Amino acid sequence: MAETIPEVIAPASPADYFEVMTRAVFQAGVSWKQIAAHWDAYRSAFAEFDPAIVSAYDDLDVERVLATPGVLRMPRKVRATIVNANALCELAPEFGGIGAYLRSFDSYAALAKDVKRRFTLMGDLNVWYFLFRTGEPVPRFETWVKTIRGEHPRMREMVERAREQGRSPEI
Numbered sequence: 001m002a003e004t005i006p007e008v009i010a011p012a013s014p015a016d017y018f019e020v021m022t023r024a025v026f027q028a029g030v031s032w033k034q035i036a037a038h039w040d041a042y043r044s045a046f047a048e049f050d051p052a053i054v055s056a057y058d059d060l061d062v063e064r065v066l067a068t069p070g071v072l073r074m075p076r077k078v079r080a081t082i083v084n085a086n087a088l089c090e091l092a093p094e095f096g097g098i099g100a101y102l103r104s105f106d107s108y109a110a111l112a113k114d115v116k117r118r119f120t121l122m123g124d125l126n127v128w129y130f131l132f133r134t135g136e137p138v139p140r141f142e143t144w145v146k147t148i149r150g151e152h153p154r155m156r157e158m159v160e161r162a163r164e165q166g167r168s169p170e171i
Contacts, residue, residue, distance in 0.1 A: 004036040005158050008167040011134050017098045018088055019049040020133045021119065022081050024126040026072060032154045041070030046081060054085035080120035087118045102136050108171070111136075124148050129155065132162070137171045 011017050022042065027035050035042075045068040047053040057065075065071055065078050088098060095101040105111035112127045122130065125148055132138045141159040145152060162168040 004033040005154065005161055006036075006133055008133055008135055008162045008165075008169065011099070014051050014088055014092075014098055015049040017130075017134055018051045018054070018085060019043075021084055021088075021122070021126075021130050022046060022049060024129045024133075025077050025080055025084070025121045026074075027129075028121065028123075028126060030072065035072075038070030041068050044068065045071050051085040051088040054082055055089050057082045057085075077121065083120045084122075087120075102131070102134075108137065108139055125152070125155070129158075132159070132169060135167075135169045137169050140170045 006020075006023065009016060009020065011020075023035065023039070026042065043049065045065040062075065062078050062082070066073050066075060071078075091098050091101045095104060102111065105114065108131075111131070112124070115127045115130070116122050116124075128138055128144060138144065141156065145155070159168065159170075
């Protein structure tokens with residue numbers, strides 16, 4: 001099952017951040033294995049996660065993405081991805097880019113609150129996942145997970161794998 005567990009990355013571009021955020025949105029409530037098996041279809045449907053291109057998607061693009069084999073037929077998640085591309089693009093003039101934005105907060109709580117405000121379908125679980133996978137400081141999983149409902153075995157596996165590799169950004 002390890003192939004379905006995404007790695008912590010060192011983002012080199014806004015597209016890297018956008019890809020992780022989009023994966024968080026599409027994985028929510030769905031088998032991680034199902035998403036992993038078709039992730040190349042998402043890359044293609046969302047222009048290699050170039051936020052500038054995706055932010056210009058219109059209703060025809062939404063229909064095209066929804067018709068892409070392998071991509072979940074969930075209009076709400078497709079539209080959220082487009083909204084998130086726009087929000088990501090808006091960070092450049094305001095902060096100088098997403099990296100500067102993420103590091104402009106004095107606490108995880110303040111950052112998480114703002115991410116949930118700016119981006120669509122980014123709840124507590126998705127924010128932690130997004131920040132963890134992009135190497136940003138997050139609270140220790142065992143402490144943080146007690147603050148949200150449910151069991152999260154794939155998240156636990158992701159954290160354990162990152163720790164084994166020495167790549168966990170937990171504080």
